[in-house]
Amino acid sequence: MIFLLSFLLAFGACLVLTPITIKLASMWGFVDDPKKRQHPALLHTSIVARAGGLPIYLSVVLVSLFAVTLNKQVFGIFLGGLILVIVGLLDDKYDLSTSIKFLGQILAALCVVAFGVGINFITNPLLVFSSTGFGLGNVIHLDTLRLSFNFLGAHSVVILADLFALFWIVWVINMVNFSTGVDGQMPGVVFVALFVIFAASLRFYPADLNQLLVSQLSIIGAGATLGFLVFNFFPAKIFPGDSGSYFLGFLVAVCAILAGARVGTAILVMAIPLIDGVFTVVRRMASGSSPFLGDRKHLHHRLLELGWGQRRITLFYTLVCAILGAIALTLPAFGKLFAGVVIATIILGGLLWLNTNLPQKARK
Numbered sequence: 359m360i361f362l363l364s365f366l367l368a369f370g371a372c373l374v375l376t377p378i379t380i381k382l383a384s385m386w387g388f389v390d391d392p393k394k395r396q397h398p399a400l401l402h403t404s405i406v407a408r409a410g411g412l413p414i415y416l417s418v419v420l421v422s423l424f425a426v427t428l429n430k431q432v433f434g435i436f437l438g439g440l441i442l443v444i445v446g447l448l449d450d451k452y453d454l455s456t457s458i459k460f461l462g463q464i465l466a467a468l469c470v471v472a473f474g475v476g477i478n479f480i481t482n483p484l485l486v487f488s489s490t491g492f493g494l495g496n497v498i499h500l501d502t503l504r505l506s507f508n509f510l511g512a513h514s515v516v517i518l519a520d521l522f523a524l525f526w527i528v529w530v531i532n533m534v535n536f537s538t539g540v541d542g543q544m545p546g547v548v549f550v551a552l553f554v555i556f557a558a559s560l561r562f563y564p565a566d567l568n569q570l571l572v573s574q575l576s577i578i579g580a581g582a583t584l585g586f587l588v589f590n591f592f593p594a595k596i597f598p599g600d601s602g603s604y605f606l607g608f609l610v611a612v613c614a615i616l617a618g619a620r621v622g623t624a625i626l627v628m629a630i631p632l633i634d635g636v637f638t639v640v641r642r643m644a645s646g647s648s649p650f651l652g653d654r655k656h657l658h659h660r661l662l663e664l665g666w667g668q669r670r671i672t673l674f675y676t677l678v679c680a681i682l683g684a685i686a687l688t689l690p691a692f693g694k695l696f697a698g699v700v701i702a703t704i705i706l707g708g709l710l711w712l713n714t715n716l717p718q719k720a721r722k
Contacts, residue, residue, distance in 0.1 A: 360425065361556075361560075361573060361574070361577050363425070364421060364425040364574060364577055364578050364581065365577045365578070365580060365581035366581065367421045367424075367425070367578075367581070368417050368418065368421045368577075368578045368579070368580075368581030368582040368585065369581040369582070369584055369585040370585065371413075371416070371417035371420055371421060371582065371585065372413050372414060372417040372581070372582045372583075372584075372585025372586050373585045373588060375412075375413035375416055375417060376410075376413040376585065376586055376588075376589045376596060377589070378413070379407070379409055379410070379412050379413045379596065380407045380589070380595055380596050382409075383407035383408060383409040383450075383596070384405075384407055386451075387451060388407065388408050388409040388447065388450045388451055388599075389405050389406065389407050389408060390405065390406050390407075390408050390450075390597055390599075391405045392404070392405075406594055406595070406596065406597055407595070407596045407597070408450040408596070408597050408598075408599035408601075409447055409450050409596075409599055409601060410586060410590065410596050410597055410598035410599050410601065410602035411442070411443045411446050411447070411598060411599060411600070411601025411602035411603075411604065411605045411606075412443060412447065412601060413582075413585075413586060414582045414583065414586050414598075414602055414605060414606065415439055415440070415443045415601075415605050417578075417581075417582035417585065418439070418575075418578055418579055418582050418609070419436055419439075421578050421581075421582075422436075422574070422575065422578055425574055425578065426571065426574045426575060426578070427570065427571060427574070429571075430473045430474055431470070431473055431474050431475050431571070431616070432571070432575075433473060434469050434470040434472065434473025434474065434475060435470055435473075435475070435575070435609075435612055437469045437470075437473075438465075438466035438467065438469035438470045438608060438612075439466070439605050439608060439609070441462055441465055441466040441469065442462060442463065442466045442531070442601065442604040442605050442608055443601045443604070443605055444462075444601075445458070445459055445462035445463075445600070445601075445604065446459075446599055446600035446601025446602065446603075446604045446605070447599075447601045449599070449600045449601075450599040450600065450601060456648070459600065459604075460528075462604075463527075463528045463531050463532070463604065464524070464528060466527075466531075466604075466608060467523070467524045467527040467528050467531075467608075468524065470523075470527070470612055471520050471523050471524060471527075475523065475612055475615055475616065476519040476520050476522075476523045476615070523615060526611055526614075526615070526621060527608060527611040527612065527615075529611075530607045530608075530610055530611035530614075530624070530628075530632075531603075531604050531607035531608050531611065532607070532635065533607065533628070533631055533632045533635035533636075534547070534548065534603050534604075534606060534607030534610065534628075534631065535600065535603040535604060535607060536631060536634065536635040536638060536656065537603075537631035537634070537635070537658075537675070538597075538598060538602075538603050539656050539658035539659060539671075540592070540658050540662070540668040540671050540672055541590055541591060541592035541593065541594040541668050541669075541672065542587055542590050542591040542592060542594070542668070542669070542672040543658060543668075543671060543672045543675050544598060544602075544603055544606070544631075545583050545584075545586055545587040545590050545598065545602075545606070546587060546672050546673075546675055546676035546679070547628060547630075547631055547675055547676065547679050548579075548583050548606045548607075548609075548610060549580050549583045549584050549587065549676070550627060550676060550679040550680050550683055551610050551624060551627045551628050551679065551683070552576045552577070552579045552580040552583065552609070552610060552613065553576070553577075553580045553683070554623065554627050554683035554686060554687060555572065555576045555610070555613045555614060555617050555620065555623065555624065556572075556573055556576040556577045556580060557683075557687055558617060558620055558623055558686070558687060559572045559573045559576065559616075559617045559620075560573050561687075569617065571616060572613050572616040572617045575609070575612075575613055575616070576613045576617075579606070579609045579610075579613065583606060586598070586602070591669070591672065592667075592668040592669045592672065610624060610628070611624070622686075622698070623686045623687075625698060626682050626683075626685065626686040626697060626698050626701070627679055627682050627683045627686055628679060629679075629682055629698065629701045629702065629705065630657065630675060630678055630679065630705060631675070633701075633702055633705045633706060633709075634656055634657045634705070634709065637706060637709050638655070638656060641655065641713075655713065657705075657708075657709060657712070658671050658675075660709075660712040660713070661674070664712075682697075682701065685697055
């Protein structure tokens, strides 16, 4: 019952805060004006409010203050999320450089890691090939290499675990940001991802009390995301902006860690945007361009060229993520690996086909 109440409170809070944000964003110039902002991926023709991360973040924090058991990890998440929202809002207003935004992402990830959020182990993927995992056991421990030091007290850094967590958080933030192509696409994907993480963690509660925190945070995040989606679905009245995509990507990454390093589950659920993001980075670097330089060659752009509407693309992404989420909840670790390889092959094959076989007229 508490989870349903938390979900409804976050949903309702975002329903109230988002229209207020739309008005304030329009008053203070946090808008996306296609006549002033030149970007090859722009699809809208009228002025739309940005700053979508603000109502989502406020909804998550406000509900969490009442519904979540507060500890240093939660405050680390609040602080890291605040950094991302501030950086994103500044970018919504002033179009910050890529390097500044990337530093903000690293700083946010460092905050949660410093407050105790880390990946101490991952399930051994080699178990799919051998019952012994080639001597590595059922899990691969990342917490064996530790650096201890004294600075205003005794501290230690778990080197491999913290580096893996930093990479994971920053990577997911950027991959989720890449999926903000059409109205409602990114919130739809994130809503499914957070709900699946909630369901996965709930299976081990109350036997494992550590799962309570991630269950609370993920269902609150899902409620806030769904509330925002009401206003972001085509035709969008507000865009998430970098503040929204950064914070939601951050929340997914952190919840996956807190759920017991369910990185494989998160990857499988968000397979389409994650693989599309990796493919985009490789494609841009192979052509000599910056991996962060925008273009119209994402999967959603290719689907638009095939004649799909924005609503259809959003529903397609959301439905496929939901199907993959159901698969992730039912498969063991080696099954997720096998399913991930199959899905990745299909998605990459589709991307290669779309990038090489679309009619020349459609590409223009």
